[in-house]
Amino acid sequence: MQPTDGTAPASPGPLVVAALSWADPRAVVDPLSAEVTADARAGASAADRCALEHALRLAPLLGGRCVAVTVGPADADLLLRDALAAGADEVLRVDAPVVRDPADDGDTTAAALLTGLARVYGRAPDLVVCGDHSAGRGTGATPAFLAARIGAAQALGLLGVSACDGVVRALRRLDGGRRERLTVPLPAVCSVEPTLALRRGPLASVLRAQRAEVPVVPWEEAAGSARPGVRAGAARPYRPRARLLAAPPGPDARARLRELTGADVRPAARRVVFPDTPAEAADLLIRHLVERGYLEGPPGPGDGESF
Structure with a gap:
């Protein structure tokens, strides 16, 4: 249970975060108004569900706790309740509209996630596990911004992640069917490919998750620390400079x-x-x-x- 003041009790163990993306694989665009509406089937991709499974396995091996985090609307609570039913210790949602600014390159999302975690837990995560790609047609740069903001090591395209004696070990896919074994120091951001299926929680956990309260951090407060983005002007034909005659x-x-x-x-x-x-x-x-x-x-x- 979360304390009433919005902060979680301090824990000496590592904080393992499963960063889940609330995405709509089949968004509907109005041809006249260009308004984008989300489908009821929106949720986590297969890669994100695999990331949650890895986080659930790594948390006890590292002696820490698993926290599932997402940025999305109130409908994303269903995704987090599924994470609680699967065994996540805690969940956190950064409130955001269904369709955010398309110019967001991932840094705003990364800032919102880290600010929300810092507000609730008072610290940066020790390990972030996320999907290698999202179904929401994003840039895929959010893991890189997460690693840059917390000064963490980053590993991409991982087929498997494990931990032993407080050290994270990973297996990465290379070109030509080759594999590479990595030792990733903490703090770290690991992006995994969908190689595992998310476990199914027992009925008692599912019932408890349906009644659980999901902590929420407002989007305006969480995204306030993001660096301003760069916007390109309107495209126009090249006009050469006039010559003086x-x-x-x-x-x-x-x-x-x-x-x-x-x-x-x-x-x-x-x-x-x-x-x-x-x-x-x-x-x-x-x-x-x-x-x-x-x-x-x-x-x-x-x-x-x-x-």
């Missing part, structure tokens, strides 16, 4: 206009050259650019040695 002399306005627009200038005849060497071709190209005024400086007397 001297006014042509003469009293006749028509003559000055024809001289200014080059109407009386005959176009240069097409010239085709066949240089013998690449160096000679480069010299001819540079000399042509100088004659046209694209490069400064007259051509040198030799074979382009001044260039």
Whole structure:
């Protein structure tokens, strides 16, 4: 049970967090208003359920407790109650609308998760286990931002995670069917592939989870420590900078206009050259650019040695 002041009692053991993503695999977009609505089948992906299973196994091996955390609306309480039924010690939800800012690159979500954990538990997690990919068409950068914010080691594409004598050991997939064994120091952020099925909780745990109260941290308070994002402006065609031209002399306005627009200038005849060497071709190209005024400086007397 959580204390009434919103803080959890201090624990000497490691804090193992299962970061679960509340995602809608089949979002519906209105073709006229572009409004996105969530489906009732929204929930955790297979990779996130595997991450929760790994967190449930690692917490007792490390002598700590397992906390399931998610960022989502009130409907995400169902996901957290499933985690309680499976054996999670505690849960936490950062309240957020169904559809957040599409410009969020993952740093805002990472800041919200860590701020919520710090408010309730007064500390940063020792181990974060999350899914290798999400069904919500996100950037997949949230684990990297989590690791950067808490100064943790990060391991990606893991097929299995275990712990022995307080050390996390992982098996990672490599190209060509190879495997790599890792020793990951704590604190760490581990992203796992969906290789395990989440355990089914007994009936008594399921009934208790349905009546459990899910602690909630407001989104505005949790996301306030995120760094401001960078937004790109509207795309527009390239417009070259205007060139300053001297006014042509003469009293006749028509003559000055024809001289200014080059109407009386005959176009240069097409010239085709066949240089013998690449160096000679480069010299001819540079000399042509100088004659046209694209490069400064007259051509040198030799074979382009001044260039």
